[in-house]
Amino acid sequence: MIRILQQDNKATKIIFAVIIGAACLSMVAYLIPGIGDNAGATGNVGVFATVRDPGFFGKFTGDSTDIKTSEVNQIAQQQLQQQRLPEGFLQFLLPRAGQMLVQRAILKHEADRLHLDVSNADLARELQTGSFARYIFPNGQYIGDDKYINFVQTYFQLTRAEFEDQVKGDMELNRLQALVTGGVSVSDNAVRESYRTQGTKVKFDYAVVSSEDIRKSINPSDADLQAFFTKSAARYATAVPEQRKIEYFSFDASNLPGGKPQVTDAEIASYYGQHQDQYQVKEQVKTRHILIQVPSGADAKTDAAAKSKAADILKQIKAGGNFADLASKNSDDPGSKTQGGELPMIPTAGLDPAYAKAAMALKPGETSDLVRSQFGYHIIQTEAKDSAHAKPLAEVKEQILPVLEQQKAGAAEQSFAAQLAAEAKSKGLDKTAAAHNLKTTTTDFIGKDGVIGGVADAAQLLTQSFSAAKGAAPASVSTGDGFAIFQVVDVKPAHAPDFADYKSHILDDYREQQVPQLLNAKLSKLADRAKVLNDLKKAAAEMNVPVKTSELVGKDGQVPDVGSMSGQASVAFTLAKGAISAPINNGTTGIILSVTDKQEPTADDIAKNFDATREQLLSTQREEIFRVYIGTLTDTYTKKGAIKYTQKQPAPGSSPFGG
Incomplete structure (x- = not known):
C-alpha cells in the first residue's frame, strides 16, 4: 500500500506526465x-x-x-x-x-x-x-x-x-x-483488410532529383542579378540592419567608493529575525511500524479480524519478539515490511493524524499499543523524533551573509550608477570616468546582436542603446556584474546594400526563387519520358539523373532521399509491379519511383496479427x-x-x- 500514513489531501493542481499511457x-x-x-x-x-x-x-x-x-x-x-x-x-x-x-x-x-x-x-x-x-x-x-x-x-x-x-x-x-x-x-473483414494494407511491402527503383543540384546549376549573369536586384528593391530596402556606435564606461563592486559594502552582525541578526519562517524545522519522527490493513468500507467483522491479528502480534512483541522480523512476516505495508517496518524521518504533517500523534507521544525505543488510522491497525515503535523548532542564528549565519552582501552591493552599485549618470549629463562621459579612475570605450558600428567587449552581459546595454536617440543624455544600465553608463554617439539607419557588396546574397536569393519551378519542371519531364519508354532507368540515364534501389519496405519504413513511406511515397503501395509513379516532391528532393517487387501479407500473417490489428482499429x-x-x-x-x-x-x- 502506497498511501500508508498519508493524509487524504485533495489538490487542484494538474500534472504533466508523459508516462501516463492510458x-x-x-x-x-x-x-x-x-x-x-x-x-x-x-x-x-x-x-x-x-x-x-x-x-x-x-x-x-x-x-x-x-x-x-x-x-x-x-x-x-x-x-x-x-x-x-x-x-x-x-x-x-x-x-x-x-x-x-x-x-x-x-x-x-x-x-x-x-x-x-x-x-x-x-x-x-x-x-x-x-x-x-x-x-x-x-x-x-x-x-x-x-x-x-x-x-x-x-x-x-x-x-x-x-x-x-x-x-x-x-x-x-x-x-x-x-x-x-x-x-x-470492428468487423473481421475490416481487420483483415487493414492488416493487408499495413502489411504490404514494396521494393522499387527511384530516380532522385536534388534541389541542391538544381541550385548549383543556376548560374545567372551579372546583368540577370542586377535586374533581379532592381526588381526586388523593396525586398532589399532594409537588408543591411541599423547599426549604432556606443560610448560607455562600466564598473563593478570593486570600483565602489569605499570598497565593497560590509555586512555587520547586527544586520545578520536583523535579517534572521525578519525571516524566521525560512529557518523553521518541522516536527518529524522516525519510526518502525507493522500495519494490518483494513480495506476502505470494510464491515465490522473484517475490522475485528484485523484488530485481533494486530493484537496477537503486539503480544508477541511485548513477550520479547523481534519487531523487525514480525514486521517482515506480517505487515501489509509493502514499502516498509522488507525493511523490518522501518520508515525514514518524516514530517508529521505528512502522516495520518492518529499515527503522528501516537508516534510523537512515544520516547525513542518505546512501542505503542494498537493505533487505528485510516489504513488499518498499526503497531508503532519510535526510533527518533524532533519537535518543531527554529534553527539557531549561529547555524544559519553563513547562509545569510552572502545574501546580505549581494543585496548591499547591488544597492550600492545602483546608487553609484545613478550618481555617475547624473555627473555624465553635465560633465560628459570622459571627464566623469576619469574622475573615478574608470575608462571610456567607444564601439565600432554594431547591430542589435553585436558583441561588446569587457562587459559581462551586454544584452541590456544593446537593447537600451537601440531604443535611445543619438546624442541623448547618458544613462545607466545593468551589465550583470555591475553597471555601465552609456551614450549613443552615432547611428547608421537600416538601408539597402550596394550590389557589389551584397552580390553573393543576391545570388542565393535568385537561386532560391528559381529552384521550385525548375525542380518541378525536371521531375515532370523525367516522369513523362519514363512512361514513354516504360523504363525509369533509361529515362534517368538520358537526363543524367541518379537512380537508387530501395530495400523491401513497409509503410513504417524509411528510405534514403525518400523519407517516411507513410508520406507521399506511400503511393508505391497502390502501384502494380512495374508501374511508374507521378512526381513526388518534398521541397528539397524530388523522386520518380518504379515498383520492382510487391509482397502482400499471407493469410497466416493476417491471422497472427489479427488481434493486434483489431485492438489498433478499436483504439482509433x-x-x-x-x-x-x-x-x-x-x-x-x-x-x-x-x-x-x-x-x-x-x-x-x-x-x-x-x-
Whole structure:
C-alpha cells in the first residue's frame, strides 16, 4: 500500500506526465505547476475560466472548477519547449492550452456526476501495476518512502498527496472514456483488410532529383542579378540592419567608493529575525511500524479480524519478539515490511493524524499499543523524533551573509550608477570616468546582436542603446556584474546594400526563387519520358539523373532521399509491379519511383496479427468517439452558460487535441 500514513489531501493542481499511457491520458495534456497565478492574466486575476455543472441548480450550488492562468501558461510553455518554437508562438498556444484545461474540467464534472470514484485501494493497485510501477515498484519491490517522495518532487514538483490525488483524477477520466467507448466494435473483414494494407511491402527503383543540384546549376549573369536586384528593391530596402556606435564606461563592486559594502552582525541578526519562517524545522519522527490493513468500507467483522491479528502480534512483541522480523512476516505495508517496518524521518504533517500523534507521544525505543488510522491497525515503535523548532542564528549565519552582501552591493552599485549618470549629463562621459579612475570605450558600428567587449552581459546595454536617440543624455544600465553608463554617439539607419557588396546574397536569393519551378519542371519531364519508354532507368540515364534501389519496405519504413513511406511515397503501395509513379516532391528532393517487387501479407500473417490489428482499429475508433463526445459536451456546457471565461476566450473550433 502506497498511501500508508498519508493524509487524504485533495489538490487542484494538474500534472504533466508523459508516462501516463492510458487512452484518455494520451488525449489530454498535463502540466507542472510553477508560474505565478497572475502570469499572463488579462481579466480576473489568476483565473482563466470557471466551469460549473450545466444543470439548473449548478448556478446556485457553488460546484465549480477554476482554471488558473498559471496552469494555462505552464501548459503553453511546455508545448513551446517540446516543439522548440520561438517565444512569439506562445500567444497562439495559450488559447489552445486554456481550452484543453476547460475540456478536462468538463470531463471531471461528468465523471463525478456518474460517480466514477476511485478508492485508495484502486490507487494502490494502479501504482503497483500501472504505468508508474516500474519507477515505484521495480521488480515488484517498493522503492521506499524517501525515494518515492523524491521521484514525485523531482519529476512533478508535487507533494505525495497531490501526486496521488492527480493519479486518482486520471483514473477517473479513464473510467469515463471506457464507459463512453465500451460499445465500439470492428468487423473481421475490416481487420483483415487493414492488416493487408499495413502489411504490404514494396521494393522499387527511384530516380532522385536534388534541389541542391538544381541550385548549383543556376548560374545567372551579372546583368540577370542586377535586374533581379532592381526588381526586388523593396525586398532589399532594409537588408543591411541599423547599426549604432556606443560610448560607455562600466564598473563593478570593486570600483565602489569605499570598497565593497560590509555586512555587520547586527544586520545578520536583523535579517534572521525578519525571516524566521525560512529557518523553521518541522516536527518529524522516525519510526518502525507493522500495519494490518483494513480495506476502505470494510464491515465490522473484517475490522475485528484485523484488530485481533494486530493484537496477537503486539503480544508477541511485548513477550520479547523481534519487531523487525514480525514486521517482515506480517505487515501489509509493502514499502516498509522488507525493511523490518522501518520508515525514514518524516514530517508529521505528512502522516495520518492518529499515527503522528501516537508516534510523537512515544520516547525513542518505546512501542505503542494498537493505533487505528485510516489504513488499518498499526503497531508503532519510535526510533527518533524532533519537535518543531527554529534553527539557531549561529547555524544559519553563513547562509545569510552572502545574501546580505549581494543585496548591499547591488544597492550600492545602483546608487553609484545613478550618481555617475547624473555627473555624465553635465560633465560628459570622459571627464566623469576619469574622475573615478574608470575608462571610456567607444564601439565600432554594431547591430542589435553585436558583441561588446569587457562587459559581462551586454544584452541590456544593446537593447537600451537601440531604443535611445543619438546624442541623448547618458544613462545607466545593468551589465550583470555591475553597471555601465552609456551614450549613443552615432547611428547608421537600416538601408539597402550596394550590389557589389551584397552580390553573393543576391545570388542565393535568385537561386532560391528559381529552384521550385525548375525542380518541378525536371521531375515532370523525367516522369513523362519514363512512361514513354516504360523504363525509369533509361529515362534517368538520358537526363543524367541518379537512380537508387530501395530495400523491401513497409509503410513504417524509411528510405534514403525518400523519407517516411507513410508520406507521399506511400503511393508505391497502390502501384502494380512495374508501374511508374507521378512526381513526388518534398521541397528539397524530388523522386520518380518504379515498383520492382510487391509482397502482400499471407493469410497466416493476417491471422497472427489479427488481434493486434483489431485492438489498433478499436483504439482509433474509441479515440474518435471520445473526441466527438468531448466536443458535444463542450457545446452543451457552452450553450447552458456553464463555462465562464475571465480571460480571452479561445477561437471557435480550437481543440486541445489538434483536431
